[in-house]
Amino acid sequence: MGSLSSPGSWITVSGTSLTVFGLVAYAMDHPTLNLLGLFSGIPVLLGGLALKSSELPPVPWLHPPDGRSQTLRQTVATDVQRRLVRDVRRWRYGQKAHLESSLEALKLWHGDKPPQLTGLREDDVQGRYQLTMRFQLVSDEESRAWLDKTDRLARFFGPGLEAAVVVVDPRCVEVRLLSC
Known part of the structure; x- marks a missing residue:
């Protein structure tokens, strides 16, 4: 079981994807998608990084x-x-x-x-x-x-x-x- 298959890795990748999605939506001037991506992506990303640090x-x-x-x-x-x-x-x-x-x-x-x-x-x-x-x-x-x-x-x-x-x-x- 490699470290890429860990739950912490999956959560970190999901959070990164949502955050990037939110940043792209911000750049393209889509406020609803921007809020959805950033407000959900950053906490998920931080949670995944916290899991990875104590894995x-x-x-x-x-x-x-x-x-x-x-x-x-x-x-x-x-x-x-x-x-x-x-x-x-x-x-x-x-x-x-x-x-x-x-x-x-x-x-x-x-x-x-x-x-x-x-x-x-x-x-x-x-x-x-x-x-x-x-x-x-x-x-x-x-x-x-x-x-x-x-x-x-x-x-x-x-x-x-x-x-x-x-x-x-x-x-x-x-x-x-x-x-x-």
Whole structure:
């Protein structure tokens, strides 16, 4: 999903079009069309620009899901896993990072430089659904804090899940949620 397909982009383009329409109507001495274009175009344009400035794009797939993974998500995955995928695969506005409130509750949020969710992956693990979330960390020391929270992650995301934290490199961890 490119940034041109975001709701903020569509609203900005609509506002720009209405504003240009109003300016052309003004130049051609059409007062009614002028008012319509400018009085509706400028607020829509400003609203679109405001959305664009606080936009958080959907998290990309590390590997595109295959048919088997999608079937498992619909049949075997827990409600929490399905909600996580829905939540991070849509455009967000006014947040610094995906899963902001969850990371704050887990005490894995670090002020102005939060961990960033950089990718998702779905896997079939012996007929069970596994959702893998890859986080980019700010410092090398943070990975230790994530490893220490493994038990809390399993409890936080609810019953029916096993959680594992895998350190990919000192500044990158994966949280794997496996349905039971």
